[in-house]
Amino acid sequence: MDISSVLEKKKCGMKLSDEEIRFFVDGFTCGSIPDYQASAFLMAAFINGLDREETVSLTLAMRDSGDIIDLSAIKGVKVDKHSTGGVGDKTTLIAGPLAAACGVPVAKMSGRALGFTGGTIDKLESIPGFSTSMEPEEFAEQVNTIGMALTGQTGHIAPADKKLYALRDVTATVDNLSLITSSIMSKKLASGSDAIVLDVKTGSGAFMKEKEDSIKLARLMCDIGVSAGKKTMAVISSMDQPLGHNIGNSLEVTESIETLNGNGPSDLTELSLTIAGLMIYAAEKAAGYKEGYDMARKALDDGSGLEKSRSFISAQGGDPRIIEDTSLIGTAAHSYDVRADESGFVASVDGRQAGLASQHSGAGRVVKEDEIDHLAGIVLHRKTGDKVEKGDVLAQVYGNDGEKVRLAGEELIKAYTIKKEKTDPPELIQGMIGV
């Protein structure tokens, strides 16, 4: 087999066999197929599409390109949770402890910030003392005793995706159903869990802007998860504006604690309960999703979710006193008020633009080598549907570099659209698949 004939076939819109796709993935992973041929493959696949069978082959070949994590030392049905990428999305820090409080073994490996979207590992590292690196035995032991552990990725999971994602990013081939599905599901299938709960984002701040495309993506990912032997469910949730009020690492940890305390914003609370409900159902701790949701609600109301968060933070070396006093996480040296330049109602807060402003305030990396400012980020005081008077503070930007904070503030104002007539906030939960 040679790569030129594989490329020729896909260029002509023909279907590739499992062997041809594996040949491409294996060759690209080991370096015998160079970036320029892989780029041609991606563009041909993007333009002519991959059908379901080809997408399954690509996903499984990418899964098999690296380690497959063995979580069999952990008792019970392990459930992984994944979001397709959002701004202000801190649901793992809320749904994880709620599900764990209901008996779900939460053994989660998370990533770092990618572009304008945040990463759970960076958020947790804003907690004084918190360690996100653990030996596999330690990880399993903590889940068996406390019910929850969260680390950075151990091992060498789906290296083909790492290389392909870097190419997709620079060849305009990210937003394709089959390529997103294979990228996410190859990592999820290698991560050792028994079941997978997906939060597929839709709207202006998501890869998939249209609801129909997000539903198709959720269906395809669930279909592939199930055919690989894992129970897989998805919620489709709006990313037309950031989730909750806070964006940026320590600010998101603070808002998660407030939410577990029962004082969170309604959108964040609702989505976290929905995801926890799905995790509880997927882990067979509830007979159906509705029962799982009610169990999560109870864990929120009786404080057992908050207690679970305290024990998990403490077990990983973090200061558990932040549960009572979030100011112990620290406060940034500078802040900047973003004010309304007209009166009316907030018609939209663009998630992508807000995410970029947060990244540029210091909360994210612009280049891989950048150090994150854990105290940097944004607090949105007004969101879609809120009434504003000219001069009102719409949002505040925080950070330790005054100039970055000011520039991010000037960028953030562009995320807001204000109109005379009131717009209703977007519907948060837009569908569920596999429930």
Ligand code: URA
């Ligand atoms: N997240 C991923 O890991 N891969 C994609 O392709 C899109 C989002």
